[in-house]
Amino acid sequence: MGIIERKEREKEQRREEIISAAEKVFMEKGLPAATMDEIAELAELSKGTLYLYYKSKEDLYVAVTMRGGEILYKLMAEATSPQKPVLERIKGLGDAYFEFFQKHRQYFRMYRYMDNPQVHKQVSEEMLGACKAKDQRIWNLGVNLMQQAIDEGLIQSRVAPVEAIVMLWAISDAMMRQIDGNSDYWKQLNVDLESTLKRSYEFILEGMMTKKGKHKFQPLKTAEEIAS
Amino acid sequence: MGIIERKEREKEQRREEIISAAEKVFMEKGLPAATMDEIAELAELSKGTLYLYYKSKEDLYVAVTMRGGEILYKLMAEATSPQKPVLERIKGLGDAYFEFFQKHRQYFRMYRYMDNPQVHKQVSEEMLGACKAKDQRIWNLGVNLMQQAIDEGLIQSRVAPVEAIVMLWAISDAMMRQIDGNSDYWKQLNVDLESTLKRSYEFILEGMMTKKGKHKFQPLKTAEEIAS
Amino acid sequence: MGIIERKEREKEQRREEIISAAEKVFMEKGLPAATMDEIAELAELSKGTLYLYYKSKEDLYVAVTMRGGEILYKLMAEATSPQKPVLERIKGLGDAYFEFFQKHRQYFRMYRYMDNPQVHKQVSEEMLGACKAKDQRIWNLGVNLMQQAIDEGLIQSRVAPVEAIVMLWAISDAMMRQIDGNSDYWKQLNVDLESTLKRSYEFILEGMMTKKGKHKFQPLKTAEEIAS
Amino acid sequence: MGIIERKEREKEQRREEIISAAEKVFMEKGLPAATMDEIAELAELSKGTLYLYYKSKEDLYVAVTMRGGEILYKLMAEATSPQKPVLERIKGLGDAYFEFFQKHRQYFRMYRYMDNPQVHKQVSEEMLGACKAKDQRIWNLGVNLMQQAIDEGLIQSRVAPVEAIVMLWAISDAMMRQIDGNSDYWKQLNVDLESTLKRSYEFILEGMMTKKGKHKFQPLKTAEEIAS
DNA sequence: TATGAATGAGAGTTCATTCAT
DNA sequence: AATGAATGAACTCTCATTCAT
Structure with missing residues (x-):
């Protein structure tokens, strides 16, 4: 049971890591100029993984503003x-x-x-x-x-x-x-x-x-x- | 002299025509979704000509807001x-x-x-x-x-x-x-x-x-x- | 021995379940448009499990045609x-x-x-x-x-x-x-x-x-x- | 007037060049495996140009079959x-x-x-x-x-x-x-x-x-x- | 056995901009 | 002045497959 919780925690943490990377990029470039490639690189994750956690660039943007x-x-x-x-x-x-x-x-x-x-x-x-x-x-x-x-x-x-x-x-x-x-x-x-x-x-x-x-x-x- | 003035007048008129076309497109689609292609087509001009009058899409956008x-x-x-x-x-x-x-x-x-x-x-x-x-x-x-x-x-x-x-x-x-x-x-x-x-x-x-x-x-x- | 047979039987059954799910998806979408994700979801199995039973999407497709x-x-x-x-x-x-x-x-x-x-x-x-x-x-x-x-x-x-x-x-x-x-x-x-x-x-x-x-x-x- | 005709001819020729390149790639790889990148490279044109002449990969495929x-x-x-x-x-x-x-x-x-x-x-x-x-x-x-x-x-x-x-x-x-x-x-x-x-x-x-x-x-x- | 998170290569497509004519 | 063909970089997003657990 602890395993599930840990996984949950890790997943949440991953979401936060992504947001943190996105935050930097969005703040520097703004939504239109920011690219998912850059965010992925900064997060040290693959682009595909980003889309595993957020449906679109815009969704990710909103997550950051939240x-x-x-x-x-x-x-x-x-x-x-x-x-x-x-x-x-x-x-x-x-x-x-x-x-x-x-x-x-x-x-x-x-x-x-x-x-x-x-x-x-x-x-x-x-x-x-x-x-x-x-x-x-x-x-x-x-x-x-x-x-x-x-x-x-x-x-x-x-x-x-x-x-x-x-x-x-x-x-x-x-x-x-x-x-x-x-x-x-x-x-x-x-x-x-x-x-x-x-x-x-x-x-x-x-x-x-x-x-x-x-x-x-x-x-x-x-x-x-x-x-x- | 009159020729130069007429040319000047025509040029100004062309600028206005472009703005009018751009206006429609920008208002309908917003800056990011608007395309120079669409504006050019509406203005019945070539895309190249647009750039003869305005340096960039953004410049054109500002011209419209003005x-x-x-x-x-x-x-x-x-x-x-x-x-x-x-x-x-x-x-x-x-x-x-x-x-x-x-x-x-x-x-x-x-x-x-x-x-x-x-x-x-x-x-x-x-x-x-x-x-x-x-x-x-x-x-x-x-x-x-x-x-x-x-x-x-x-x-x-x-x-x-x-x-x-x-x-x-x-x-x-x-x-x-x-x-x-x-x-x-x-x-x-x-x-x-x-x-x-x-x-x-x-x-x-x-x-x-x-x-x-x-x-x-x-x-x-x-x-x-x-x-x- | 009975255990092994039961396992065998269960495995075969699982293969059939997978084929049934794949069948629906392939018939609806065709091979190129079908995704393993969709098949896995319909089969109520993880994508990874699919690959335990079939080597590739194409193999699965052939299994269905059979x-x-x-x-x-x-x-x-x-x-x-x-x-x-x-x-x-x-x-x-x-x-x-x-x-x-x-x-x-x-x-x-x-x-x-x-x-x-x-x-x-x-x-x-x-x-x-x-x-x-x-x-x-x-x-x-x-x-x-x-x-x-x-x-x-x-x-x-x-x-x-x-x-x-x-x-x-x-x-x-x-x-x-x-x-x-x-x-x-x-x-x-x-x-x-x-x-x-x-x-x-x-x-x-x-x-x-x-x-x-x-x-x-x-x-x-x-x-x-x-x-x- | 000759100019327009020549342009027309050149354009037609370009369409043919594109088809020729596409032909090679499609025949070798088939439609799904063929990529527009490869076709563009073979045609010595940019990918964008391909889309100037054909709306999609599939359209191009049909053009070749024709x-x-x-x-x-x-x-x-x-x-x-x-x-x-x-x-x-x-x-x-x-x-x-x-x-x-x-x-x-x-x-x-x-x-x-x-x-x-x-x-x-x-x-x-x-x-x-x-x-x-x-x-x-x-x-x-x-x-x-x-x-x-x-x-x-x-x-x-x-x-x-x-x-x-x-x-x-x-x-x-x-x-x-x-x-x-x-x-x-x-x-x-x-x-x-x-x-x-x-x-x-x-x-x-x-x-x-x-x-x-x-x-x-x-x-x-x-x-x-x-x-x- | 089963999972599902992670991958990562790459796909098709778009479009602002340029430039030879 | 005007064209419009050509560019090409960059875009978002997909998905079959793998692998640590």
Whole structure:
């Protein structure tokens, strides 16, 4: 019986090895320019073996991005863990996303490439399903948090939690894209997009708070500003 | 002399014909799946001729997106033309972007695909330069408008005009991407992203206004709300 | 001892199971398109096990055709069994072949594909030998019958029995191939190949008969014609 | 204008060069084992160029067999040309087929492989159409000849010309297949299939003749037998 | 005996790009 | 300026077969 388990473990490990090799190649070249040959060579496996574990190049690509998704999830779950006051945790959600953006830029880019509908079509149903499930978990973190903040009377009850999260996510995501893709342009305009991003996030968050919320959140912010 | 000019004109026309053909193919298939063969056939030209006018498939792709950029520019320029009060015009900027999104979805998607750094690498310097110049003109419309609003005391002077515009753009852009790509997902969550987008835009805009600005803008909004 | 026999029996059974699975796949897809994977899955065995019983895909293919050969042999042996007059039995040989063609079309086709020298090269010596042995048994049925007819003075003695059988077989086989492969073509020409085949067969057979043979065979034929 | 014609000619020539190279490879290896790489190398062209002229390996295969068909047609047309009496020409048709079989064995085999329905599926409609057209021309030669013989009262009028030709073709084709594929087997049985074939052909032909026909044909045959 | 993971050679096909005309 | 034939590298993916367990 131990044998079966060991085999299972080895197989899982092999899958990870493949993903690791694919990760390097995809990050360096992007999906279209990456070749299965290169990935196979890096993984020290035959090309055929790759196809034993993943149905297509696109599926493998998605598998890699899911690793990024897992990282993002963990960062956000951590930021969300209930040690801190809820508003601070919502703030932390944005920070976690930014940390993901900064520390795992390549994963961020892979995600970004993948939200192209043209790419979706090449991915197997299973993979797409697994991917969406992971995404959902991430969204849920935020939505639950926001619901809690509403329940505690810190966020206006007229705000739907999902929409609130979408707004926060939207402002973050779009700006990160700009930071990533057009930083030269903005630098030459003397615009510090990073701080703009942070301020926008707080700005929107504050706008959704109740008086009670603003009261509780204020000190936090000031403390942080002192620190910076 | 007239001959040279005529030739010049003909050449320009040929470039447009090529773009028109490419446009159809790219919009239908996307960059990776489109082939120069298909474009050439549609343009009723030989493949070789395509390369006489554009250096590469990617360059041609960018040329097409620039046509979309021109459309967006015109829509925004119109919304920005000085018949209306400045705040209304800023509001109109968002509406223009949304109109572009709705009426020229394919162009929106091409833009979206193109802001991928991986794609940039394949594009010639000149093309990329021309593209950025066109982008800049669009940004400038907004920045100038915002500056004017600040000068008129309608937007808080502590807000940098560029940053203000970036925020507005960011929220719009990210949400449109969601509407375009994940509408099924949001529908099933009963989230109306379109109205969320509109409200976010106004929400951010209002947050940046002075008291004077809010005072002036209020009636507008109410009028609109009555209409809706 | 009993153990060894049981094992032997089980092994034989396993071989049959494999052939049954292979049969389905080969008949559906043909030799080139069939894959060992599919056969293994259908047989609920691992691919490796297949190779324990058969040396190659081609060997397995031949093994399946031999099953068809067995069917053909049985049909012919039945038609040949000595209840009826010998000439009728020779006639019955052709009918048996046609029955095989009609009721076991897939086997007929596999045979047809296999008489390609290119295919032979991929088959192991043993398999080819076994196959030829089975073929021989079939030929012998006819040859013996023909010999008997000659001995009985029904077929001209100047006719070599083997050659007589070859002629009858040849006309049948070639026409069945046409019926199978080009029936559309012949239908549009208003040619009923099936009856042409039957008439040709009798035509040749009669041509080889002695007067005595013709005399004896005539009533048969007439009876048949009345029935039809 | 000469330019266009020359180009056309060159293109046709290139098609022929490709067929010549393909011919060698296909004849040596058979369709499944042949590779486009090898053909391209032999043709001293790039693989891509091959696909400029032929849609697929299978199409190319058919193109080669059509060359064989042309040879067969010419042989038969020659044998059929109206210098000789019509019955002799019908006899000559069989000889022409046998000559094709003997002198162009490889083409015979390619034909033989191609009448496999599985192969048909991979061939383009155009190619298949062209192929059938060529086939038809060959059949027509025989059918017309047979009609003429009927008109001249040499062949029984109750025989449909198409069916008559089918019978003659069938006996020839099936025996040639045996000669080609199983000659060892027959040799060891001391059967001379070649002469069996010839006799069968005449046997069937004679069977269809009128008295007048037999009368005219007899001397011919005897003359031939004397010669042999 | 049975497994099934791994292989690896190589297949057919595509297509952006070039260049002689 | 325009052609379009030719290129050739590279692509993804397949599958019969092997072999350690």
